[in-house]
Amino acid sequence: MLLKGASHRTKITDDINTDYIISGRYKFKIQDPYELAKHVMEDLDPDFFSKITKGDFIVAGRNFGCGSSREQAPMSIKYAGISAVIAKSFARIFYRNCFNLGLPLIECDTDNIDDGDALEIDLDKGILKNITKSLEIKIKPFPKTMQTLLEDGGLVSHFKKHKGFGL
Amino acid sequence: MGKTIAEKILSAHSGKDANAGDIVIADLDFMIGQDGTSGVAIDVFNKMEGGKVFDPSKVAIIIDHSSPSPNEGVSAIHKKIREFSKAQGISLFDIGCGVCHQITPEMGFVVPGNLVIGADSHTCTYGAINVFSTGIGSTDLAAGMISGKLWFKVPETIKFQINGKWPKGVFSKDLILKIIGDIGADGATYMATEFVGPAIEDLSVDARFTISNMAIEMGGKAGLMNADKKTIEWVRSHSKKTFTPVESDKDAKFAKTMEYDVSKLSPQIAKPHTVDNVSPIEAIEGLEIQQGFIGTCTNGRLEDLEIAAKILKGKKVNAGCRLIVAPASKSIFIEAMKKGLVQTIMDAGGVFVTPGCGPCVGTHNGVPSDGEKVLSTANRNFKGRMGNNKAEIYLGSPATVAASVIEGKIADSRKYM
Structure with missing residues (x-):
């Protein structure tokens, strides 16, 4: 699978927590995921949502998604049109939640990706191309369990297909 | 193995x-x-x-x-x-x-x-x-x-x-x-x-x-x-x-x-805006706060209320500061009432809210104002956590919060023991 889009980074790069991704001010009262998505990363950059074109990427440093188990965090990223999050590492609950929703998380070195860079990810070859900087970055392969969940389109369709866990 | x-x-x-x-x-x-x-x-x-x-x-x-x-x-x-x-x-x-x-x-x-x-x-x-x-x-x-x-x-x-x-x-x-x-x-x-x-x-x-x-x-x-x-x-x-x-x-x-080795440990404070941004009390005491919060799944239990009440007994919450308390459960709240802890904390100027998460998650019960500093017994101090991304959240023990609201600034609870 080939993913193409632009990089979106915020000033804070490490330990971006789920409160930053979607604030408790919204997540506890808004049920419509498209409405929630309008507030994605708002506390770090009030204009974050308006800069996204469908298919773009969020790019960050270490421990992206730490904090609360709120699934509204990956939901608001997905419904904002982001096709994958790229970071050096991810927090555990957020990691599960994203693959459960069919949203791929790319683990690789992100030091050479700036805000606005054009990126292309070849998931089959495990390569991220930074078109803007003419660089190739190797990405960590998905564990088998996560690959299966992604191929099935997330846990809901996986669960229905296998009538339970088919992992 | x-x-x-x-x-x-x-x-x-x-x-x-x-x-x-x-x-x-x-x-x-x-x-x-x-x-x-x-x-x-x-x-x-x-x-x-x-x-x-x-x-x-x-x-x-x-x-x-x-x-x-x-x-x-x-x-x-x-x-x-x-x-x-x-x-x-x-x-x-x-x-x-x-x-x-x-x-x-x-x-x-x-x-x-x-x-x-x-x-x-x-x-x-x-x-x-x-x-x-x-x-x-x-x-x-x-x-x-x-x-x-x-x-x-x-x-x-x-x-x-x-x-x-x-x-x-x-x-x-x-x-x-x-x-x-x-x-x-x-x-x-x-x-x-x-x-x-x-x-x-x-x-x-x-x-x-x-x-x-x-x-x-x-x-x-x-x-x-x-x-x-x-x-x-x-x-x-x-x-x-x-x-x-x-x-x-x-x-x-x-x-x-x-x-x-806990023998050498002093009270600790997590500073804004991450939980791992930790200092010993000696490095931060004296910082003015506007709100104290005792409660949550971290520190809203009976023992926590007992520790706070012991420090607050006969004292007053500083005029420049508020104290909000959310017992972690109804049974803790009732037990605290029976033991007179609620009376002691209220006499000192503390305010009780419904047992539950209280103001920890930023939806209600004490959203701080722009530029205010909160000292809380909760587990998270992320920017915006308590409902305002222009406020600052510090984390400490119930004893540290009780001592600090008396002084209106972050205080070393050991002198109240």
């Missing part, structure tokens, strides 16, 4: 010889959701064509995050939860019952050796009573409610050996803040943690919950402790379920072991 607590519990619940790194599908003993996560879980349950919950006696939903509802959006989610709980015959703890992580052990739902999931990141709290419990998202909770199972990657374990004698005015909160400051917000990502040693054995079960509760703040999947005599007495006084405690083997393989 010996096994850790995590490997033993995941082996027993999956029927496999589970070792760190393995993927297992395991049977769940109990699962919970709260009002911030259960609305989505119910939607996913229906999308998965869940029909009936696998065993209604093993599922509970607790309305604690925004309770009572502050607006119509939350009210709609609460209504959805009430209707689902009634239709499925599962336990519902409605407004005012308390925080999910106090209710679940207090009601005796979980006992040593259990495997438990919760759609709340602080589900790791029950590790203090020897339960492998971990936070998951709403979709995982839906799958668990339907099948009674979930897949797990068996984690490696970091062992924390805690030695020494507790100095007066230094508490389990100070220790866990110190550890998180040392290891960092991702220092235990995807790993279980075990806390052992004489200083852990000296703590009450209430104080132990505080440590396990914050394992997630270093990325941990579980915050485990052995079940000693105190644990067993505590669990027997809350639950009729039978259980077998689980301990790590002497030759179990740990990812690493870290040793601490």
Whole structure:
């Protein structure tokens, strides 16, 4: 699978927590995921949502998604049109939640990706191309369990297909 | 090769010889959701064509995050939860019952050796009573409610050996803040943690919950402790379920072991805006605050209110400062009233809100203003956490908060002991 889009980074790069991704001010009262998505990363950059074109990427440093188990965090990223999050590492609950929703998380070195860079990810070859900087970055392969969940389109369709866990 | 607590519990619940790194599908003993996560879980349950919950006696939903509802959006989610709980015959703890992580052990739902999931990141709290419990998202909770199972990657374990004698005015909160400051917000990502040693054995079960509760703040999947005599007495006084405690083997393989001596520990403060930004009290005392908050799944228990009341007795909350208290459960609130703690804290100028999460998650009950500094006993100080991204949140023990609201600035609780 080939993913193409632009990089979106915020000033804070490490330990971006789920409160930053979607604030408790919204997540506890808004049920419509498209409405929630309008507030994605708002506390770090009030204009974050308006800069996204469908298919773009969020790019960050270490421990992206730490904090609360709120699934509204990956939901608001997905419904904002982001096709994958790229970071050096991810927090555990957020990691599960994203693959459960069919949203791929790319683990690789992100030091050479700036805000606005054009990126292309070849998931089959495990390569991220930074078109803007003419660089190739190797990405960590998905564990088998996560690959299966992604191929099935997330846990809901996986669960229905296998009538339970088919992992 | 010996096994850790995590490997033993995941082996027993999956029927496999589970070792760190393995993927297992395991049977769940109990699962919970709260009002911030259960609305989505119910939607996913229906999308998965869940029909009936696998065993209604093993599922509970607790309305604690925004309770009572502050607006119509939350009210709609609460209504959805009430209707689902009634239709499925599962336990519902409605407004005012308390925080999910106090209710679940207090009601005796979980006992040593259990495997438990919760759609709340602080589900790791029950590790203090020897339960492998971990936070998951709403979709995982839906799958668990339907099948009674979930897949797990068996984690490696970091062992924390805690030695020494507790100095007066230094508490389990100070220790866990110190550890998180040392290891960092991702220092235990995807790993279980075990806390052992004489200083852990000296703590009450209430104080132990505080440590396990914050394992997630270093990325941990579980915050485990052995079940000693105190644990067993505590669990027997809350639950009729039978259980077998689980301990790590002497030759179990740990990812690493870290040793601490609490004798030399001073009160600790986590500064804005991350939990691992920790300083000893000496480096920060004197900083003016406008609000103190005592409560949450970290520090809203009876012992916490006792410590605060003892410091506040006969004193007044500073004129430039407010004190908000949210007991972690209704039964704690009632017990605190019987003991006169509520009267003492109110006489000093403290304000009580409904048992539950209180102002911790930023939906109600004390949203700070722009530029205000809050000192809280909660587990998170992320920017915007309490509902205003222009406020600053500091974290400390109930003793530190009680001492600080008297002075209107961050204060060393040891001088009030």
